[in-house]
Amino acid sequence: MIERPLDLDAVQAFLHIAELGSFTRAADAMRTTQSAVSLKLKRLEERLGCRLVERTPRSVELSAQGAAFLDRARDLLAAHQRAVTVFAGARQRLTIGISDHVAGPELPALIARMNAQDPKLLIDIRIGSSGELLQRFDRRELDAAIVRLHAGRSDGQLLAEEKFGWYAAAGWQCRAGEPLPVATMPEPCGVRGLAAQLLDDAGLPWTEVFVGGGVAAVSAAVMAGLGVAALARRMLPFGAVDVGPRLGLPDLPHLPVLLHARVADGRAGDALAALAAAYGSVVRDQGPSSIRP
Template identity: 45%
Template sequence: MQSLDIAAVRAFVLVADLQSFTRAAEVLGSTQSNVSIKLGKLERQLGRRLLERSPRHVRLSAEGAGFLEMARELVSAHARAVASFDTQVRRLVVGVSHELIGGEMPGLLKRVNAADPALRLELRVGSSRDLMPLYERGELDAAWLLRPDDRRKQGKCAYVEPFSWFASSQAAPALRAPIPLATQGKGCRVRNAAVRALDGAGIAWEEVFVGKGAAMLGAAAAAGLAVAVLATRTAPSGTRDVGALLSLPSIPPQDVMLYSSLSDKRSREALRVMGLVFGQAG
């Protein structure tokens, strides 16, 4: 068998992660047809069908699922080999809205490190309102934030994050009235959108827990204390989406903005990897 084309293997990993030829092509700066051609050649070389394609969905075949982890290791080893010639330490300070922090953080840090072992990443987590001034003063190299109310244009909409109502998998505190809510307080735009939706639907509510960050709200929900409005991706184990079950109004999805003026290849690659992890469920 001939040596595998690392570009084709990387394209396979991206399609598997993003479940989309279109999004993988955007990341690669290529076209959907070129990505499809690369994947077709890889499948013919391996003699295995890696992906099941339909007009609306892309998913791994059984053989593709078995190959995926080895493909990740191959792409990671290639990246480390290339990076070995560039040993200069690069420090990158990135702000991340605490509404976006979920259980994928260990995997995110692992993937960023695998892509560039000499990169020193400093993450600052806080509210979008608090992090934006830090970015504007140059204290952050980049920031992943919910789109501010003033619709600032200098950022790029990276993806759209869906939000919903989450409560304990074991208990249903929202079955009593008023609905007990866990929120981040009145300054939180997601909280304000949620209570506006409840008020508009004529559903009584009570704020019983206030904490900062999705992790705190998720903990309150998992403990059965309250219902929390969370990004679907950040909802912790021990919770479930109870929006449909309790006939609660839908929560508007939020644009996630990437603010960055960085142009060097290493920084842009680190941000690309972060975007892949954040946006997979977005």
């Protein structure tokens, strides 16, 4: 008697739960409800005759059987994708703009996640400022944009909010009696504008000592000891420290990260949903270690 085959949607739900560490995030990635994901997992566990996930009010962990099944589940879905790809036809392009203040060290893993979702999808990623990317999105040059909240915009899907701080190299000291040296990105960077406004409102003298064309350049200036910069903890180079409390600098708020998209259905929509769920997971956990390709 032939065994009943595994439900591939249920296997996919299990993988999302395992990789994102959350039923809610798995539901976001699959564009369904949390209850539907729970039901898929329950049916898969019944089919396999074992518990795959240990769920508590505070965490979601794989059982020993779930950990053993994880690689086999990946292999199963990869084999299925290879079989489908033979007949899939031409690649579909998905063009995504990602703000430089948003694209962090986990970007390779996020791209790998999208590729795993659909290897036949042609992923086209553009990095720039939030304002520039939103203009390109409005001109329909981008299918989607992941950016910081931008003045004058009230649209977009909230992915997460992340805390910013004033960071400098370990051991760096501000010279007494001199304006605060600040490394920034060029205008019209929204983070730059916010930081400048907060310093001005607090009556703190400051001077711009470095302007970088990207977060990597600003981080390099910080670690070179030029001064401080307003950065998200997720974007920090190793060894940077938050000097805001020590220097009495104004608190920087949690800044929203928004997804603007006109792609909702089909292969591109599925890949974008997986990207949004994975990115939201990274930002909420404040570090790249929580995501695996």
